[in-house]
């Protein structure tokens with residue numbers, strides 16, 4: 001019998017695995033012609049309360065509004081007033097100026113870590129404009145734009161980045177892992193994708209209380225490989241929770257390309273089909289398309305028509321963070337050849353094309369924003385920078401987790417304070 005098996009098996013092909021490999025590596029010529037980029041304005045816009053299946057074709061399409069002549073086209077055009085478009089443009093330019101200065105501050109040793117959202121500004125700022133202030137944001141670490149769009153003070157952001165005396169989080173979070181209850185911005189977690197089950201949970205709680213707030217989560221495409229992503233979608237689908245899941249597909253997860261999260265097999269938006277929820281795939285560098293998609297999903301959730309999964313197709317224009325060097329693993333040409341352009345430049349050109357903006361206005365705005373960031377930085381520096389001693393007493397490490405501190409934390413706090421006094425008798429921080 002065993003001999004017979006062995007003989008049959010000899011004729012079978014050897015099994016093998018496919019290990020994804022990015023199309024381009026450092027030094028390679030880049031060619032994006034394989035990407036299907038449909039014309040703007042051609043994608044149908046189903047009613048917000050439609051059956052999820054009416055959106056399934058959009059999961060492999062690409063919702064686009066801004067065409068190559070910088071005009072807004074088609075049924076997804078949100079028809080925003082020029083004033084609002086200028087506000088969105090200004091906030092996107094502000095976050096870019098902020099990112100650039102904070103990056104330099106890290107290089108100057110004033111903080112330990114920073115992470116830019118260059119090229120992805122629309123996916124946070126335009127999306128936040130489409131929500132109500134009361135809607136709860138469950139961000140990943142690349143959504144600083146949501147804070148800006150909700151008017152959170154730059155100085156408070158920088159105090160957190162410096163972990164200084166005025167840091168509202170008392171130095172207990174990695175720089176940039178903000179938390180801002182005042183603007184309904186949930187605490188950022190370093191553990192990828194945990195924010196999505198939390199968003200679903202918030203949405204379920206909101207619905208079970210009969211409230212009208214919805215929950216909105218953001219996640220990187222790489223992080224959709226986490227189990228939490230799937231649990232969040234399943235619960236949302238089963239209970240028809242009023243939640244939006246925004247996948248920012250910038251095609252890279254540090255040095256891993258999106259193929260390792262399944263991009264070679266299906267679009268990220270297509271995950272919606274398996275769960276039976278609405279899904280949209282959107283040009284993430286098209287401010288008008290991002291706004292329209294987010295507004296569609298928010299109206300749908302508000303009308304109890306169910307959750308939506310949105311994939312924003314975009315490109316991480318710079319390194320992952322200050323700890324990364326993308327020249328080691330991807331071709332520098334990728335950013336140059338990327339066919340969907342830059343979200344700020346595309347909105348600027350649209351406003352100019354409709355006679356509502358000019359290059360001179362844009363340049364003077366950039367100058368003002370640089371000044372605004374510089375002033376905020378100087379203000380925050382007065383409260384100290386990271387590395388210049390401890391700005392917060394040790395005991396704060398044990399506080400604000402439980403309403404009544406349990407006995408074992410009291411003991412550990414006392415021990416930590418004692419040990420610090422022994423080690424640094426002249427210190428004044430405990």
Ligand SMILES: Cc1ncc(C[n+]2csc(CCOP(=O)(O)OP(=O)(O)O)c2C)c(N)n1
Pocket residue numbers: 142190191192219220221222223224248250252253254316320
């Ligand atoms: C559970 C978990 N696994 C791994 C990491 C390390 N890590 C931090 S960021 C990151 C890449 C995430 O990429 P993506 O989700 O695409 O988001 P992006 O950085 O592109 O915005 C990884 C692997 C982590 N923080 N948490």
Ligand SMILES: [Mg+2]
Pocket residue numbers: 220221222248249250251252253254
């Ligand atoms: Mg990514």
